[in-house]
Amino acid sequence: MSFYRAEDPIFETYVLANAPLKQLASGFDWVEGPVWFGDAGCLLFSDIPNDRILRWTPGSGLSTFRQPSGYANGHTRDRQGRLLSCEHGGRRVTRTELDGTLTVIADRFEGKPLNSPNDVVVRSDGSIWFTDPHYGIMSDYEGYKAEQEQPNAVYRVDPATGAIERVIDDMHAPNGLAFSPDERLLYVADTGRMHRADQPDIRVYQMDTDGHPVAGRSFHKLEPGAADGIRVDGDGNLWSSAGDGVHCIAPDGRELGRIFVPERVSNICFGGRAKHQLYITATTGLYSITLNRRGIQHP
Numbered sequence: 245m246s247f248y249r250a251e252d253p254i255f256e257t258y259v260l261a262n263a264p265l266k267q268l269a270s271g272f273d274w275v276e277g278p279v280w281f282g283d284a285g286c287l288l289f290s291d292i293p294n295d296r297i298l299r300w301t302p303g304s305g306l307s308t309f310r311q312p313s314g315y316a317n318g319h320t321r322d323r324q325g326r327l328l329s330c331e332h333g334g335r336r337v338t339r340t341e342l343d344g345t346l347t348v349i350a351d352r353f354e355g356k357p358l359n360s361p362n363d364v365v366v367r368s369d370g371s372i373w374f375t376d377p378h379y380g381i382m383s384d385y386e387g388y389k390a391e392q393e394q395p396n397a398v399y400r401v402d403p404a405t406g407a408i409e410r411v412i413d414d415m416h417a418p419n420g421l422a423f424s425p426d427e428r429l430l431y432v433a434d435t436g437r438m439h440r441a442d443q444p445d446i447r448v449y450q451m452d453t454d455g456h457p458v459a460g461r462s463f464h465k466l467e468p469g470a471a472d473g474i475r476v477d478g479d480g481n482l483w484s485s486a487g488d489g490v491h492c493i494a495p496d497g498r499e500l501g502r503i504f505v506p507e508r509v510s511n512i513c514f515g516g517r518a519k520h521q522l523y524i525t526a527t528t529g530l531y532s533i534t535l536n537r538r539g540i541q542h543p
């Protein structure tokens with residue numbers, strides 16, 4: 245069986261027949277949140293139940309970056325290259341400064357603790373966008389079981405004032421998120437369909453002139469599984485985690501093709517010297533595949 249399946253002929257040009265999926269490391273409990281550090285030549289990712297952030301260095305292998313990690317989940321880098329992390333345990337978003345100290349970006353809204361920040365992106369204006377579903381407080385597996393005090397929502401942190409604003413509250417369980425290349429669209433994965441069949445997997449919002457998401461609508465409902473982590477390539481195709489691997493979805497919402505992964509995929513990110521390698525966290529394993537695509541990842 246091939247390692248991929250094209251739904252549209254163009255997908256045949258996105259994969260390389262002699263660059264199949266590779267498993268880089270295994271033996272984790274549940275991995276998520278890959279983020280590429282081109283300057284350090286390594287990938288960071290979270291093994292959430294084991295409360296650690298791991299580092300994968302091509303040619304050298306695996307090491308521990310941070311443990312305990314506050315049960316960290318999703319990561320990204322801001323426009324200055326600093327690590328931003330969503331912590332289930334700390335119920336907060338942090339920034340790792342260049343000297344290694346942590347700055348809390350968000351941990352409360354309207355006086356109450358956040359649920360369990362899940363995934364985070366940064367827009368070119370420096371605003372920080374994160375999702376806050378309930379997954380990290382549902383049990384003691386990926387954090388600490390606790391009462392939910394906020395609706396599942398998406399938040400924006402103002403780059404000038406640090407003020408936190410709830411910007412999306414019409415989703416069941418917002419999870420991964422990504423901007424289109426021109427930042428006129430915001431895609432947000434909704435893993436709520438794991439609990440309610442009528443929920444779309446991925447929604448898309450128009451960004452208004454004030455930089456706020458409006459006019460949300462269903463973008464794509466994938467099968468099997470549900471979208472968790474999503475990333476965009478340079479042509480605006482959306483790459484999404486799925487139950488059987490990674491699906492590639494055109495800007496018009498059509499599936500172009502999929503890469504099969506032997507474990508359920510949680511998150512993905514582009515990396516490597518040309519951002520042409522897709523790193524995949526999938527249940528107990530870390531995988532990668534080299535594509536004939538270049539992803540968008542900042543910086």
Ligand code: MG
Pocket residue numbers: 276317318362363419420472473511
């Ligand atoms: Mg997630």
